[in-house]
Amino acid sequence: MVEPIRRSTREEREQWIKEANYNLFKLKSDQVFIDLLTDSGTGAMSDRQWSEMMLGDESYAGASSYFKMKNTIKEILGFDHFLPTHQGRAAENVLFSVLVKAGDVVPGNSHFDTTKGHIEYRKATAIDCTIDEAFDTTVEHPFKGNIDLNKLEKILKDTPQEKIPFVVVTLTNNSSGGQPVSMENIKAVRKLADKYGAKLMFDSARFAENAYFIKKREPGYADKTIREIVLEMFSHADSMTMSSKKDAIVNIGGFTAMRSKELYDKASVFNIMYEGYLTYGGLSGRDMNALAQGLREGTEYDYLDTRISQVAYLGQKLAEYGVPVQHPFGGHAIFVDAKRFLSHLPKEQFQAQTLAVELYIEAGIRGVEIGALLADRDPVTRENRYPDLELLRLAIPRRVYTNNHMDYIAAALANVYERRHSIVKGLKIVNEAPIMRHFTVDLAKV
Ligand code: F0G
Numbered sequence: 120m121v122e123p124i125r126r127s128t129r130e131e132r133e134q135w136i137k138e139a140n141y142n143l144f145k146l147k148s149d150q151v152f153i154d155l156l157t158d159s160g161t162g163a164m165s166d167r168q169w170s171e172m173m174l175g176d177e178s179y180a181g182a183s184s185y186f187k188m189k190n191t192i193k194e195i196l197g198f199d200h201f202l203p204t205h206q207g208r209a210a211e212n213v214l215f216s217v218l219v220k221a222g223d224v225v226p227g228n229s230h231f232d233t234t235k236g237h238i239e240y241r242k243a244t245a246i247d248c249t250i251d252e253a254f255d256t257t258v259e260h261p262f263k264g265n266i267d268l269n270k271l272e273k274i275l276k277d278t279p280q281e282k283i284p285f286v287v288v289t290l291t292n293n294s295s296g297g298q299p300v301s302m303e304n305i306k307a308v309r310k311l312a313d314k315y316g317a318k319l320m321f322d323s324a325r326f327a328e329n330a331y332f333i334k335k336r337e338p339g340y341a342d343k344t345i346r347e348i349v350l351e352m353f354s355h356a357d358s359m360t361m362s363s364k365k366d367a368i369v370n371i372g373g374f375t376a377m378r379s380k381e382l383y384d385k386a387s388v389f390n391i392m393y394e395g396y397l398t399y400g401g402l403s404g405r406d407m408n409a410l411a412q413g414l415r416e417g418t419e420y421d422y423l424d425t426r427i428s429q430v431a432y433l434g435q436k437l438a439e440y441g442v443p444v445q446h447p448f449g450g451h452a453i454f455v456d457a458k459r460f461l462s463h464l465p466k467e468q469f470q471a472q473t474l475a476v477e478l479y480i481e482a483g484i485r486g487v488e489i490g491a492l493l494a495d496r497d498p499v500t501r502e503n504r505y506p507d508l509e510l511l512r513l514a515i516p517r518r519v520y521t522n523n524h525m526d527y528i529a530a531a532l533a534n535v536y537e538r539r540h541s542i543v544k545g546l547k548i549v550n551e552a553p554i555m556r557h558f559t560v561d562l563a564k565v
Contacts, residue, residue, distance in 0.1 A: 120163050124152055124153065126152055127150065129480060132479060132480050133480055135147075136480060140549065140560075140562055140563070141476050141546055141562035141563065141564070142559070142560055142561065142562060143476070143479060143487065144156070144557075144559070151484075151485045152482065152483030153520065154484075154516070155484060155485060156485045156486065156514065158451045158452065158514040158515060158516050158517060159362065159364040159365055160206075160370045160371060161364075161370075161517075162364075162368040162516050162517030162518055162519065163517070163518040163519050164368065164369065164409060165368075165416055167416070168368070168369070168416070171405070171408035171409050172405040172408060173405070175405025176408075177404045177405070179396060179399070180396055180398055182399065182404045184405070184411075185399065185407060187408055188201070188407045189201060191411040192374070192414070195349060195418060196323075196350070196359070198353070198378065199380075200378070201375065201376035201377075202374060202375050202386055202390040202394070202400050203372075203373075203374050203394070203395075203400035203402050203407060204373045204375060204390070204394050204400050205371060205372070205373060205394060205400070206362055206363070206364060206371060206373040206401075207322075207324055207360055207361060207362025207363075207373045208233035208236075208237065208362075208373075209373055209393065209394055210361060210362070210373045211237045211360050211375075212237055212393055213386050213389045213390045213393060213394060214386055215237045215238065215241065215284075216389040217382065217385045217386050217389065218318075218382075219237070219238055219284050220243065221241060221243060222242065222243065223283065224243065224244050224283055225238050225244070225245050225283070225285065225286075225287060226245075226246045226286050226287075227246070227266070227287035227289060228247070228248060228264055228266045229264075229289060229293070229295045230247065230294075230322075231293050231322060231324075232493055232495075233555070234287065234289070236554055239554070240554065243284075246274055248271045249266065251267065253296070254295070256296075256444065256445040256456040256459070256508070257443075257446060258446070259446055259447060260447075261299075261301070261447070262298070262300060262304060262332070262337075263299075263445075264289070264291050264295060264300040264329070265301060266286075266308050268308070271286065272311055275312075275314075275317060276315070280315060280316045280317070283315070283317045284318065285317060285319060285320040285358070286311075286319050286320070287322055288305060288319065288321050288356075289321075289322040289324075290322065290325060290326045290329040290352070291325045291332070291451070293324070293325070293451075296454040296508075296510070297325070297450040297451045297452050297454070298445075298449055299329045299332035299333065299336075299450065300329060301336075301337050302351065302352065305352060305355050306355060308355075318358070319356050320356065320358045320359065320360070321352075321353065321356040321359040321360075322359075322360055323353075323360065323361045324362040324365040325365050326349060326352065326361075326366055327345060327349065327366040327423060328366060328427060328450030329450070330352060330418070330423075331345060331420075331427055332427075332450065333348050334348055334420075344420070345418050345420050345423060349418055357377065357379070358375065358378070358379075358382065359375065359377075360373070360375045361373050361374050361375070363410045363414075365451065366414075366417040366418075368413040368416060368517050368518070369406065369409050369410045371402070371406060372406050372409075372410040374400075426517055426518075429520075430449065430450065430451065430452065432522055433453050433513065433525040433529060434448035434453045435448075436525065436526065437453060437455070437529050440529060440530075440533035441533075441536065442455060442460070442529075442532055442533060442536050443456040443460055444456060445508075445510065451515065452513055452514040453512075453513045453515075454508075455474065455486075455510060455511040455512075455513065455532070456509075457471035457473075457474045457509045457510060457511050458470055458508075460474055460511075461473060461474055461542060463540065466491060466505050466509065467503075468545025468565055469488070469491055469546045469547075470490065470509050470545065471488040471489065471491075471510055472488040472492055472562065473545040473546055474511045474535070475488050477535050477542055478531065478532060478535055481531050481532075481534055482527070482528075482531030482534075484513075484532075486514075487514065488510075488511060488512075489511070490509035491503060491504065491509060492548075492557040492560060495556055496556075513528065547563055547564075548561070549562060549563050
C-alpha cells in the first residue's frame with residue numbers, strides 16, 4: 120500500500136510532544152512524518168498477501184487457512200505442532216504458562232521486554248548471557264547477538280536442572296541492536312543445554328534476517344539458501360515463539376511451535392483460554408493466509424538483501440556524518456548510541472529518550488528508546504536499572520520507505536548531532552506503570 124505522509128512545523132511538534140508528555144507512543148500517527156517507532160506490524164503486505172486475504176476460511180474449527188499455516192510452518196521451520204496466537208507476546212504467554220514457574224531461571228541473549236515481562240510476572244528470573252562485545256557499540260563483531268558460553272555454563276552449572284525451563288535464543292538479538300546469532304553459537308548452546316538437561320527455545324521474530332547474516336558472514340554458508348539455513352537453525356530448537364509482525368510481514372499475528380506433542384497438548388489449554396480455539400487462536404482465517412504467504416516471502420533472498428541493504432544504507436550515511444551508531448549495522452534497525460551522542464547528560468535524565476524527543480522536534484521522525492526507561496526497575500529493589508547500552512532505535516518498516524527517506528532521516532539526525540551541546544536538559548519521570556512502563560510513562564523536562 121502507498122500512503123501519504125504529512126509534514127508539520129517545528130512549533131506544532133514542540134506542542135504535540137509536550138501534550139504527549141514526551142512519550143512518543145502517545146503521539147497520533149498523523150503527527151509523525153517518518154515513523155521508525157517499530158518494524159513490527161508496520162510492513163507493507165504484497166499483492167500475493169492481499170490476494171490470500173480474499174481466500175481466508177473463517178470457519179471456527181478446522182479452517183483451511185489453519186492448515187495452510189500449519190503446512191508452511193512445517194515446510195519452512197520444520198515443526199510438527201503449532202498454535203496460532205494474535206502476536207508474539209501472546210505466544211510467550213501461552214508457552215510460558217506451561218513452562219515457567221516461580222523461582223525459575225531463564226538464561227538467554229538480551230530477552231526482549233515482553234519476554235522478560237512474562238518471565239518476571241511469573242516470579243522467575245531472566246539472565247542476560249549476551250557476549251560482552253555487544254555492549255560496546257564501537258567493536259566490530261559479526262555475531263554480536265551470540266550467547267557467551269561461559270556465562271551460560273556458569274548458570275546451568277549453578278542452578279538445579281528443574282529450575283531451568285529452557286534457554287532462550289533471540290534471533291536476531293533486538294535489544295543489543297538487531298544483531299545476529301551464528302550457527303556455530305546456536306550449536307554450541309544446544310550442546311551445553313544437552314549437557315545440563317535443559318531445553319532450547321527460540322524467540323524467532325527476526326529469524327529470516329538472522330539467516331541472511333549467517334549466509335553473508337559465517338564460513339560455509341555462502342552457498343546455502345535462506346530456507347536451508349532456516350531449517351538448520353530451527354533443527355536445534357525444542358520450541359519457538361514468533362511475532363509474525365516482523366519477518367512474516369503481516370500487520371498482526373504470531374504463533375508458538377514445538378516438537379513435543381505433550382507440550383502441545385498442555386499449551387493447547389492455555390491457547391483456548393487466552394487466545395481462541397486451536398485452529399485460529401486469536402487470528403482470522405485471512406490473517407493466517409497472509410501470514411503463511413508472508414513466511415514464504417520473508418525467507419526469499421532478494422527480499423532480505425534489499426531490506427537489510429536499506430538499513431545499512433542509513434547506517435552508512437549516519438556513520439559518514441559522524442553520528443555514533445551500533446556497529447555492525449543491525450538487520451531491522453540502526454541503533455544510535457545515545458550515551459556517546461549526549462555524553463554530557465547524566466544517565467538519570469534518560470539520554471536516549473531525550474534524543475528521541477529532539478529528533479522528533481527536529482524533523483517529525485519517531486524512533487524509540489531502548490535504554491533505561493525500557494529496562495524498567497529491578498523487580499526486587501525497585502531501583503531504576505541502567506543498562507550498559509542506552510540506544511535510540513530507528514526501526515525500518517519492511518517495504519515501506521525509499522532511500523530518499525533514509526537520506527532525510529540521516530540529515531535530520533546529523534543536524535541534531537551538530538547542535539548536541541545545546542541540549543542541556545534531559546527528562547524525568549512523572550508517572551509510571553509498575554511493569555513495562557515505557558509504553559505509558561509520562562515525562563517532563565528536567
Ligand atoms: N520478541 C522480540 C525479539 C520482539 O522484538 C518482539 C516485539 C516480541 C518478541 C513480541 O512480539 O510485539 O508481536 O507481541 N518487538 C516489537 C519491537 C514490539 O518494536 O521491537 P509482539
